[in-house]
Amino acid sequence: MSDVQRIGIILFILIFKVTSCFSQETSESIKLNEAWKSSTYEQLESLFMKANNRFDTVQMYSIARYMLERGKKENNHAYYINGYQLLSLTDQRLGKYKESLKHINKSIYYLEQTEAYDKKDRVYLNKGYIHQYLGEYDLALDSYTKGLSFVAEESKNMKVGFIYAIGSLKSFLYDVQGALDEYLEILRLLNEDKSDVYNNKEILRLRCLKQIARLYIDLGNYEEALNHCQEVIDAKEIIEKSNNLRDKIILVEVYMGLGCIYTFTGDYEKAFHSLEIADSMNNTVDVDYIDAFLHFFKARVFFFSGEYNKAITELNSLEALEDNYNFNHFFLEEKNILFAKSHQKLGDIEVATNYFNKSLSVLKENDERKARLNKNLLKRYDLNTLEEELTTTKTKLENQKSKTVALQVIFVMVLICLTLFYINNKRRNKKRFESLIAEIDTALKTKEEDENRQRESILKIDDVEVQKILERLQLFEKNKEYLDKETNLLTLSKKLNTNTAYLSNIINRYKKKSFNTYLMDLRLETVLERLHNEKRFRAYKIESIAEEMGFKNVNTFTRTFKKKTGINPSYFIRRLNK
Template sequence: MSKKYWLLCYLIVLFVFLEQINGQSKASNATQEVSNFDRLRAKISTLPDSVKIQTLLVSLNDAKSQADTLAMADVYCFLSTLNKEKQLSYADSLISLTKGKGFPTYPALGYLVKGNVYFEKGNRKKALDFYLNASNSAKENGNESLYRTLKFNIGLLKNASGEREEAQIIFEEYLTFLKKNPEYSKPLNINKVLFALADSYIHSRELDKAKFYTNEGIIETLKVKDSTTYSYLVVTSGIHQYLSKKYIRAIDSLQKGKDLIKQFDKEETRVATCDYYIARSYNDLGDTETSIKFFKSVDRIFKETENVIPELMDTYNYLIKYSKSKQDAEGQIEYINTLLRLDSIKHADQLYLTKNINEKYDTVELIAEKEKLIDQLQEETFLKRDTILLLIIILAIVLALAIYGFRRSYLNKKRFERLLTAQKNRESAETKPTIITELPKKEELDIPKDVIATVLKKLQNFEQSDKFSKKHYTLNSLAKELQTNSAYLSKIINVYKNVNFANYLNNLRIDYAVAQLTENKSLRSYTIKAIAEEVGFKNAQSFSSAFYKKTGIYPSYFIKKISN
């Protein structure tokens, strides 16, 4: 077709494209890409268009002399948007230069430029093909943002081909993505998506949703003075008023939107939509003559542009019916022929779009989703195996700890019982006087027997006293107290008590602690540190260690059990 197809949709696509080339990034390549792009943009931002192109051509020569592929790609990208006459040529250069290089943004943007050019020309078939190429490139190179933008563009084509529900899902997903990613969520970008949703819901007759997105879009466009999208939303509001049977309000909004659109839409594509719904409003108000005037305006625009807007095609039903009422046979034939010609164009384009979107995009997406689900299932299976193994290991550890805890509890209980029995035996033995009449047979010591007997008797008296709990004894201090020498005392304790001096004292103190804790309930309420000092130890740690070494249980456990 020679003219544009839906200039409105093209403007949305073009805007989103310009937004994308502002901010695509990925890993190390992306950092350089953004830097090159920003440098160029700053360089030409304030220049007239003609000077911009000359400046870019100089930058292109510099990039070529340095063999800087990415810098050349950035220049071609700008040139493809500024030089309308050579758009396709620059886009082709961009594609051939970057194809297979793995850049996150290129060559996808080259395909997008070509898609936009053909969209502008009204060739939806080629536009779709290039959008699909761009989508595949963005996906292969991991550019999530650009891929979603291209998916949005394909959503516009779905919307144009009448697949409203699928288009709305794409638009909703894209809006959510933009809101969750502030770096891409520029106000003008959000506005275009809000309009796409409002327009789609209007045509699917979901008036509540259409009203919601229309009102939200109007508020947002006024905030940032986005007059272009604002004018579209005013028209959408007018259509909503018409569908709500508020015809006077509809005419007012549609005329207001039409006046705004005429300021920038030279092709009058959107004007046809305004005139169509103004005509319908007058017709439903009973003003047939005025409605026919606006229907004829729609017919004129269709004939001049050959832009086929499916929703407006019943314009010819009204014109044919009117001609028949006026007995205008020539008029009827003309309108019937125009309807048949435009309908064949609409049918061919819609058939191509529906078939190729389904085959080339939806099927590919479905396969990708299937592969994703398979990978997810395999990962879940792997995770399940790992989880089961981990649970088995945890169960084994818990079981081992339980067995260890049970065994320890059992042993502690037995040791506690033995300790109580030993304590009772000591108490019984202490009630009987002990007289040493004969020394037990031990290894021969080079100490007179009478000295050994005397020292053992004194040790017995020492053990039956509480002195060891009140005073910090050393070998020398105890030998002095027992009126013997330290060498004799050490040997006698080692041979007759079977321990060294330090352990001898500790054992006495532990036996004393057991006896006191058994008899004295108030002592059990003391801290371990206080009990340790009470029985002759310097600190709680040495007391607990000595207690465990002699009894096999800790003092805290003994106190707990004896208290129960």
Template sequence: MPVISKKKRLNRAYFPEKSLKSNSWILFFISLFPVFINGQEAPDFSILTDKAFQKLYQNPDDCISYSQSLLISDKNPDHKIILRKIISQAYALQGNYVQAVNISNQKEDENQNEHLSHFIQLFRDYNLADQYQNLGLYTQSKKIITGILDDPKLLKSVHVMERMTIAKLFQLQAINSGVTRDYDIAIQYLDKSNLYLDQNNEENRIIKQENIIFRSTFLMKLNKLEESKKLLDQVIQDIESHRDPIFLSAFAYESLSRYFFLKGDYPTSLKFLNEGFSKIENQPYYDMKAIFYELFAKNYLALNNDEKYHYYNNLYTELKTKINSSKKEGIQYIVKLVETYHHKNIEFQKQTKFNQFQIIMVIILLLILGTTAYLLYVSGRSKDLRKQLVFFKKLIEREKAMSVQGERVKNEMQIPPKSQEKDPPKISKEKEDEILQSLKEWEQTDNYLNKSMSIAVLSAQIGINTKYLSEVINNNKEKNFNGYINELRINHIAHLLKTDPAYLNYKVSYLAEYSGFSSHGAFTNVFKSVTGMSPNTYIQEIIKNKRS
């Protein structure tokens, strides 16, 4: 299309209408010209998407504008799915999770799934796993990825785009493992991710550098600080020498500042925080900015600079509240999309079965009518024929009655009574053990520190019915949901106070906020009910034991 329109503009500019009419052979030659150069005129789609991916890490607004322009002009449905994913990632980096979910799940038509290539089906599964991870639904993300990567044929793929997608899946799985503190396994996933990054383009190179930064983060968690520092120094030098996207640079400096924070060198930690933040200060990377604000607050709190601590802590709290609200809306939106998809799928299956039933009935009726006509022809309307007609008439009526009855039974089996929805059957032992295992995995994350945590959010994160979840918590944890969450929070902060000396310098108000409590008083009361002593007394006991 772009070549044809270009040809029309050339015709209007250089060949007047009369001249074209009188020189038809020139027009014919001009019309053939685009055919010869068509392969050179339009840039390869992989080049365009590679450029869009670079813009994703340079300026999300530019990435959205650029990718949307490609989306409008490109008629290939597979290309549209890939472009929407890039736009979705840009919105996610801005913290706009509702729009990220919305744009990523748009479709050209409802029957598009019937014509998808193997790669696009893989890409869509990757997209869903990535969305779940962005929204904090790590368990669902992990399940999807595990199912995909269990296919040995896929792992042997030589398809360029499939290999890049597999690399991204292993990177996502590494992050999921990091959330549950399986850092050694996370590093193994990063190694597998790198094996599939064998193409010479910018997207592969950026993902490799991300993997190095993630690896350094996991090494810090394993207390291998110097090994982590060495990797960060190398990747920062590489990023600066290539003038790589600002987001990647900010990510690397933020990780380096964590190293110095863990070493207790707060001024140097702040130096690299400022260096990293300057990269994204004027760009809408709000999710990353929230991380920087929190680290600024921690450093200034450790330096007893109350003024700057409160300044950055307020910035962090305001921005984090907006992001959490967007995540919550995103979770509700994606759950609604999944429910709608399942509903449409069930309706489609019902309609398909009904259509099949109608076809069978038509065939039966045609057979009956054909048999009847044959009997009429052979028997010459004899008495025996009348008996046969009566028989077939009854047979048709019986088939109709059976079909009506069959449909009623199907409907009764497929649509449970309303009373069952309101009052589900007692949970089985197997289901209870499954829920307890899901809770155990979820407890390895820090999601319970989120102020907006509720039983509905937990239900969405681990994919368990709220009634079952409440019943299992009450029966096995011997407390209600709020008591369960608060105990997890107190155990978490008590562990940090005992293992990380930096937290002993923090004020109780910050510890309360960090733990997800709405107030200093609520935190103190729950802390005392769980540990048997106030936070201040607990801290003094730890300090006293360290001195002795």
């Protein structure tokens, strides 16, 4: 038999096999479509969710298309609304977020023409999720707000869904306390639920614990964050039993959280190990936005552990995902800073400068977005009817409990005491602020006179060496060299060509304070003067102000500021901005 004949036979067999498979698949599809014809709207939706839970995107797509065909045939807008919504969910599974958005918008187009459709809230909730995945937080907020207006009083699960979504949005906006309040509210509702009103109660509880862990990371409370992560891991059997692959993401995000905790506490080996576990778990669910987070967190570990080339490799992978899916998350602002610092460490100053300039531009843009979004969040969500409904629900629940008069009286008394404490504290802070402003104004007016007096005092000192040191100290103050965070008694004594004991003695004698107090007072005087005079400086984050003024960390700055002035720097800035 010739080679040509052999090839011909092989091709015939392959064509026969492929045709057979295609015939079987088509036959199977026809059977499914025949079965769907007799299915109700609710049954089709149930079939879709089962396919969704097992990530069967082929069947998900088929059911969604069939719904659209049925809607066209029966001229039923409800099928159009749901069909496009299910297509949108299928696109999300495939990582096609822009396509997903197009389909959910088509769903809303038919929704707006249909008064009778009773699941409008769900459509807008899904639209909000898509915008949030893409980092389009203002559009996500619009969708959540619109959806909330359609939530029925008895729809407890949907209300919790919106609370969870808005908590998630608040966390992305760095409103950590606001987000924490939302998740704690959900846990409270779940704990009080004795009749199993809420669907997948245990899974929802674990989702909240996972989110709370993430918020504690943002607050720098790594011990609490670790406890919450561990609580989820201890209950991983609940997640593993779930047929919904999306629930597996809970564990992926918990291990990412552990990666962050260990990174910030300096245990880089554990950090990378946790992220590798998260990465391997994500292979089973394959969610693109999680890939973006993983590359970012790995880059952070590599940077802090000094492996700058590896950090850049991870950042390049993140950038490719960002370009492909048009992500616009706030956390990506740190990407450019990591790029700049890594290239700087490797000596590539030109590239580092480009990324540094890019990071400044992104930070400015994001600050504007955050300010606008936080304002809208307070205006639209906190004053929304949902809050009134939740308050009503709370009142009903409280009325059902047999509270004694004694407890009510105690509660009122405590509330009065807290209110009085708050009012007195506010008055005290206001007085301190006004007194501080007066002191600053006086100091600014007499600054030149004080400097002249200081020069005259120095000239009257007989000891020539002491005169020289005091003159150099005056120059040190004038040039604001004390803002260098590396300045200490040793470095300054070397700069002034003297020894630490002699310099310390001169400062004690002529400045009437210890060296550390002298240094901190100079820095605080500059902080107060700049905050008082420069509106732009007041827009900086507290961390940035501490950094620029030479403090080792934000805690030292806040503690020193409070000790010196009697009020917190954040309160001082707020009052100045009024």
